[in-house]
Amino acid sequence: MGAAAPTVASIGSFLDAIGSFLDSLSRVGWVSLLLGAVAFVVYLTLRSRAFFNTLRAAYPTESFQFRRIWGAYIASYGFNNVIPARGGDVIKLFLVKQSIPHATYPAVGAAICVEAVFDAVMAVFILTFAFSQGVFPKPPEFAKLDAFDLSFFASHPKFTLFAITLLAVLALVAFAVLSQRVKAFWARVRQGLTILRDRRRYVREVFLVQLGGWCFRFLAFWLLLEAFNVGGSVRNVLLVLGVNAVAAVVPFTPGGAGVQQALLVKVFGGVAAGSVIASYSVGQQIVIAVTTLAVGFVALVAIFRIRSFKEAVSLGKAEREREKAADRAAATSKSY
Numbered sequence: 001m002g003a004a005a006p007t008v009a010s011i012g013s014f015l016d017a018i019g020s021f022l023d024s025l026s027r028v029g030w031v032s033l034l035l036g037a038v039a040f041v042v043y044l045t046l047r048s049r050a051f052f053n054t055l056r057a058a059y060p061t062e063s064f065q066f067r068r069i070w071g072a073y074i075a076s077y078g079f080n081n082v083i084p085a086r087g088g089d090v091i092k093l094f095l096v097k098q099s100i101p102h103a104t105y106p107a108v109g110a111a112i113c114v115e116a117v118f119d120a121v122m123a124v125f126i127l128t129f130a131f132s133q134g135v136f137p138k139p140p141e142f143a144k145l146d147a148f149d150l151s152f153f154a155s156h157p158k159f160t161l162f163a164i165t166l167l168a169v170l171a172l173v174a175f176a177v178l179s180q181r182v183k184a185f186w187a188r189v190r191q192g193l194t195i196l197r198d199r200r201r202y203v204r205e206v207f208l209v210q211l212g213g214w215c216f217r218f219l220a221f222w223l224l225l226e227a228f229n230v231g232g233s234v235r236n237v238l239l240v241l242g243v244n245a246v247a248a249v250v251p252f253t254p255g256g257a258g259v260q261q262a263l264l265v266k267v268f269g270g271v272a273a274g275s276v277i278a279s280y281s282v283g284q285q286i287v288i289a290v291t292t293l294a295v296g297f298v299a300l301v302a303i304f305r306i307r308s309f310k311e312a313v314s315l316g317k318a319e320r321e322r323e324k325a326a327d328r329a330a331a332t333s334k335s336y
Contacts, residue, residue, distance in 0.1 A: 027229060028227055028228060028229075028283070029226055029227040029228075029229070030227070032223045032224070032226040032227035033223070033224065033227035033228075033287060035223050036219075036220045036221070036222075036223030036224040036227060036287065037220075037287055037288075037291040039216045039217075039219045039220035039223060040216070040217065040220040040288055040291060040292070041074075041291065041292075041295060042213075042216045043213045043214070043216040043217040043220060044073065044074055044077055044213070044292065045070060045074075045213075046209055046210070046212050046213030046216065047073065047115065047210060047213045048066075048069055048070040048073035048074065049066065049070075049209050049213075050115060050118075050205070050206045050207075050209040050210045050213070051069060051073060051111065051112070051114075051115060052066050052069040052070070053195070053205035053206055053209065054111045054114045054115075054192075054195050054205075054206055055069065055096070055100065055108075055111050057194045057195035057198070057201065057205075058107055058110075058111055058191050058192050058193075058194045058195070059100055059101075059102070059103065059107075059191075062100055062101050062102060062103075063101070064099050064100045064101070065099070067303060068095070068096075068099035068303055068304070069096060069099060070299070071095065071296075071299035071300070071302075071303040071304060072091065072092050072095035072096045072099065072299075072304075073092060074292065074295050074296045074299050075088070075091055075092070075095065075296035075297070075299050075300050075304075075309070075312065076088035076089055076091045076092035076095075076296070077292050077296065078289075078292035078293040078294070078295065078296030078297065078309075079091055079293070079296060079309050079312075079313075081285075081288065081289035081292055081293060082289060082293060083309075087313065088309075089112070090313055090316045090317065091309065091312045091313060091316060092112065093105055093108055093109060093112075093316060094312065094315060094316030094319055094320075095304060095312065095316075096108050097319070098304075098319075104188045104191075105320065105323070106185055106188035106189050106192065107188045107189065107191045107192035108192060109189075109192065110188070110189040110190075110191070110192025110193050111192040111193070112192075113192075113193075114192070114193060114195060114196060114202075114206060115206070115210060117196070117207075118206070118207055118210040118211070118214075122214060123245045126238055126241045126242050126245055127242055127245055127246075129238050129242070130238065130239055130241075130242030130243075130245075130267075131242075133235070133239065135239070135266075135267050135268075135269070135270065136239065136242060136263075136266075136267055137263070137266055137267075217241075218237055218241070221237045221240045221241065221284070222236075222237050224280070224283070224284045224287060225237065225240070225280065227283075228276065228279055228280035228283050228284070229272065229276055229280075230268060230271060230272050230276060230277065230280045231271065231272070236268070236271070239267050239268070240264070240284075242267075243260055243263040243264055243267060244260065246259065246263060247259040247260045247263070260281060260285060261278070261281040261282060261285070264277060264280065264281040265277050265278060265281060268280075296309075297309070300312060
């Protein structure tokens, strides 16, 4: 029963926050909410443009359309907001590979990782600011929050260290087992990271484009804070971005649900009434999830002629299995 207590508390807090959100609907600023949703879609569009530029550097001789990369990016983001453990990334890999002639999964996967450079740089500044404000819980205090995934890892440091070590060992074992194909694999990975070797092009076509997108993300959260009567300000938005950065570390729930709610209630405890903060914590999550899911679904149907997210995931897995089978067949033929 003791082990289940954090889970029960996390679910209870989330349900209470949903109740507060439903009770506050009559007080929501709908204009700010809609503008916030639009700003968030613009943010994702600029992120997808930076991703498109990364892919153009990796595949300079291939012809492919931005709208297909945008559709894949939006669809995967929307799916990640309703499915845990970033299941939408399967959709992105599959749709992008299908959109670029002669593309490979290692190269596309590496290209996806390029955007993490900007994210890491911004996270350092955002988290430094957040922890300096005196309202953001320190890492040891995460164990006391009503968010099961975050509190579990924070309160079991030995298990967390063991899990990280185990993953590293498994990676080394896999590297050794697949050593015959390592050279080809890393060649494809380097292809996906091509733009990082041209610093000026990377800054111009990726970093600055992502920075423009980040500004719209900042605007989106400002508007959503206003919509739910918390109050938009530079400090408040940076604290929300800090919460998002922490939630991204443990993506075991859709869109970091639970972790975000617990942290937002803690961080904004002295800014507004508890019911207002609870309403905002769930409300912004719902607005972003519904918006990106809807736009992503339209992109799937209109651009890729796929009728559901489930179909996209199934097609992606089937394509991956066919590619593995082809690789095994090629390796077998060479052995003879």
